[in-house]
Amino acid sequence: MAITTSERAPRQDNRRQHLLDAAAGLICRRGYHATSMRDIGRATDMLPGSIYYHFASKDELLVAIYAEGVRRIAERVDKAAARATDPMKRLEAACVAHLEMLLTDSDYAQVVVRVLPEDVPAVSVRLTALRDDYEERFRRLIAELKLPKARQRYARLTLLGGLNSAQAWYRPGGDSPARIARRVLECLREPLEVESQ
Amino acid sequence: MAITTSERAPRQDNRRQHLLDAAAGLICRRGYHATSMRDIGRATDMLPGSIYYHFASKDELLVAIYAEGVRRIAERVDKAAARATDPMKRLEAACVAHLEMLLTDSDYAQVVVRVLPEDVPAVSVRLTALRDDYEERFRRLIAELKLPKARQRYARLTLLGGLNSAQAWYRPGGDSPARIARRVLECLREPLEVESQ
Amino acid sequence: MAITTSERAPRQDNRRQHLLDAAAGLICRRGYHATSMRDIGRATDMLPGSIYYHFASKDELLVAIYAEGVRRIAERVDKAAARATDPMKRLEAACVAHLEMLLTDSDYAQVVVRVLPEDVPAVSVRLTALRDDYEERFRRLIAELKLPKARQRYARLTLLGGLNSAQAWYRPGGDSPARIARRVLECLREPLEVESQ
Amino acid sequence: MAITTSERAPRQDNRRQHLLDAAAGLICRRGYHATSMRDIGRATDMLPGSIYYHFASKDELLVAIYAEGVRRIAERVDKAAARATDPMKRLEAACVAHLEMLLTDSDYAQVVVRVLPEDVPAVSVRLTALRDDYEERFRRLIAELKLPKARQRYARLTLLGGLNSAQAWYRPGGDSPARIARRVLECLREPLEVESQ
């Protein structure tokens, strides 16, 4: 899709990127409603009004962060999964990548998980679509496991629910994101393999 | 004057209860920050200022809803678990009760899961304590299963993560809350018992 | 005017007096506008609404405090002045009594000096009348000194201005109210230029 | 576009100045607490919220007025005192300037004297510092008189107390501010008892 990744951002996108970074940082820590345009302006040495040159509204800024968050975490997860061929190894790599992004590596990814689409009604449909787009990966990875159809759906929901809930209690210094990811997956894995004993 | 003493309407608590109900309903649907005191006033036929006779602040109102939510869902879960003796049956009953409350039976319970403590910094400690108090039940129910210590923690987190994530996608008409609960639990069950094949 | 001072307050005036005391204490420390009916209620273990049984409004409560303040300080000043016969000694005694009441002995007196009539427009005329009524004493005491007519007025204003300004800077532990009073009076008694040369 | 460069209206400070002027006018007449942001907005043809573009809070607006008040009255007093060399003449000139500003020439100065620092606890320290900074002038002017040390302090307090009390009773049409100032000073210059037989 991207023709030349290295050649991407022309100089004028500098500020836009700075803005996105700062906003993602604030929103992932304080939440969307608790972050004001003033806050974002302060963090970027910009006046609140100036932000509107780059984004049509606060909601649109959020959508951009969401989109970027999905892009980044998807890219990393895809790369990780691609490094293995065994379906379960692929899923595991994806879970680890997912949680590393979510817990430490990307404010953007954190925003995607933390901000509920329904909390921003005006753009909730688009936010949901972005989320779904991302979660599709896990649907496919799980499909590779050849579970009964009905089971697949719940396995995905439980897996992501379990992984994402880590955002609420993860603290640096305890289990690493990778370890947490494997532990959560472990909770679902053994039955999947069944032939044990 | 009192026709039936036992039936005596505690009139003074009437409005307070009405207020809590209305606020829980609004907050669980729109979120805490998107619900204004004006909204709550409108839903109760009260002036915004009048709410302050009953609650010292919006945050305190939220704490009261949280506390009531925990009280209600805990009561229901405890009763459900008490009806079985087999540890796994007890856990299953608890999961079903939890999800029925969360998805259809109680706006209060929904608030507890939906509103993140960190989104309301001034009272986040108290909200977290209430949540923890509730989740303790699941810690105990899982402990009865006699899993390896390390596994218990992740089993609980994954289970609750999986169950609670249903709030994001549950729609009446699809799988019932009870069925969802059993399906999620199923994802964790089989390995626990290992009697496969 | 008072027929029997000792026989004054009948039992039912208990609460009213309590109310006045508490309100005077709050108002003299925080000011009139910064003291709410709620504050006064809290200090008296009364609900704000209950205060209205005793006083028609917050402004009327202030007028009552003012009146009581004037009554008390006037009584003390009059008694002090009566103990001397020499005009200057009488004035000095009055100044000392005035400042002792104002700085340490009476919250009521403090209110009279601290709350500007113009700050409470609805009753400013009555407050001013009460003040004037009190200051009349000083007019008379100064008249006894047999100064030129024109001088009398300014002597009184300067004297009271000087004395009352102590309210802004007096701190227990420094000069006593009595000493301050004598020092201020001294400024008017002894010429500034010291006949030096 | 600019017709006269030297006459270039500093448009950007226009509103801020207008705001300060209007607020000083209202506050010196009604008092700080009785003046609302709405009132100030109305007087400036601004919405209340717009004021916050220029001042962070109502208290900060007051501090700005105080500072400007001190700046203005200090400037005038300093100039007046500088025009004489005899210490007593210098003090007299200062008193006259002080009272002219206070009674008729400057709403700002009036605010400084009228609003008690303790009435605005959040900024009372800064208000007090501003006042002290101004009064320092009188300390120095009085020091030039070579009075006994102990006397100096009370002379200053009495003098300022007497002068400032004029704010409570001055009415245009009576004695002029300059005359009042001289009369008050006279009270300290000439002994009270002198011509007593």
Add this chain to the structure above:
DNA sequence: AATGAATGAGGATTCATTCAT
């Protein structure tokens, strides 16, 4: 590409006060 200044609606909250009981 950004600023300075403002808007207008709405935020939570506090106020003095009322009144049935």
Add this chain to the structure above:
DNA sequence: TATGAATGAATCCTCATTCAT
């Protein structure tokens, strides 16, 4: 005498947003 519950208006302030420059 007092309370419990509420009122209605006003409080300060913050919000996302706009727009001429």
